[in-house]
Amino acid sequence: MESEGQSRAETSRSSERRPRVRRNVTAAIAQDICADRYPSGSPLPRENDLCELYGVSRTVIRESLKVLESKGLVRGKPRVGTTVCDRDEWNILDAEVLDWMGPYIKDFDLLGCILEARRTIEPAAAEYAAERASAQEIADLDRAWRQMRDSAGEPESFTDADVMFHTVLLTASHNQVFRRLSSAIHAALKYALHASNIAVENREDAVLVHGELVEALRMRDKTGARECANRMLDLAVRDLAAAEKVIGRTK
């Protein structure tokens, strides 16, 4: 009955200790939802059943359901039960939701949408960043770029640096809405490119363009920055196409 084994690798990174346990039943339920174990649009088990299923008390289940509800994954109706919401009601710009979707993200047609959004937003963000970025932010970008450049053999480190780069770029646009979208880009980069390890072939070009973007920002060159961002995204399109080919083959 200990269905506890359904959890993934738990992001063992930097987990100082593990004294604290199953407070994140929330993630387990969410991942089960994403995995379509609870089909979208139809009811979840009763709270008491969920207690047994996940081996925790009803209080914990209820807290988890509240969180899930607050993110639009489920809708709890007073005394009828909790039903899984349709996917387009989910708060897919929430970092946690993206994280829960994780590997299932490709079943959601999200990667294309995110890339499309990036093509729209990142050039504009780069332009704003060109006139608003602080010296600190440019330095951070430079550092991320160096890490990309220097992480020759390690796709892990490369992707981390890439994510960091784009996050800082959006932050440097000093637009709170853009900034919030970094979680989506994070997820896209992490689960599309990193998972398929495709980016290697474009790595050289990517490093080049990222570097040019930093330089443009340093020069406060708005049109140059926008131009670089566009070229960056051309590469991303290529990456995604390659990744999708791999995914299609794997499936």
Add this chain to the structure above:
Amino acid sequence: MESEGQSRAETSRSSERRPRVRRNVTAAIAQDICADRYPSGSPLPRENDLCELYGVSRTVIRESLKVLESKGLVRGKPRVGTTVCDRDEWNILDAEVLDWMGPYIKDFDLLGCILEARRTIEPAAAEYAAERASAQEIADLDRAWRQMRDSAGEPESFTDADVMFHTVLLTASHNQVFRRLSSAIHAALKYALHASNIAVENREDAVLVHGELVEALRMRDKTGARECANRMLDLAVRDLAAAEKVIGRTK
């Protein structure tokens, strides 16, 4: 409705049986945070104190805090307490968060950011909508436009129709990321324009441009749609400038 007088935790012991408490308590705490009663960056009262302050049991408080935490407003550390997060960690693209911020939204520099984001995103969304909108969606847009046109004297109805128009437009772009941003636009329109009733002077022009956009979508005219969206946003910029003047004067 919400004029229940929740300015403070008036409802200590004196209130008798109260159903549907949790949602209200969550909103109350969130609004108290937005109102800077709990200053950003510093600790909230202890859970037991919050029970008394809001007149509910600890379970409810904990569920509320979990929801708030899941939206990035607070961060609860294991045995030290719950602290209010910095504002740029808040999930400002969440509809509920926007709603809680409500009137305080202008203390946030959010309106400008949202408008900036709209200037970036809506033209692109219009372009995508031009090639992807379903007949139903175009019909919905048309209906919203008619409501805008016909709501002569009522700013209420006009704003509702305007919000609906832009929501449907983003939906019609068939991009899940764009679609999610409608809550932000909703909040911006509701709390900036509607609150200040400024839009009246631009109403004629706005109706015109919205109508042209519908026509462009019907013709699947991508560049035309983008052009209309841009002109629409020029008007929005004017509206915001006017609204900010009013706000500044009021303050």
Add this chain to the structure above:
DNA sequence: AGGTAGTGAGTTTGGTGATCTTCATCGCGG
């Protein structure tokens, strides 16, 4: 006699409060 509407039992979520556990913090003593 048949169908509908009202009622009542049962079920399920919402909310309360007590209790136990687990550690982070802090102060006391070695």
Add this chain to the structure above:
DNA sequence: CCGCGATGAAGATCACCAAACTCACTACCT
């Protein structure tokens, strides 16, 4: 000066009550 325990606050569970929705059963009206 360091560690060791007391304290206190959050994490978690349990038992219970309240309210509202479901469903079925019955009784009444046509």
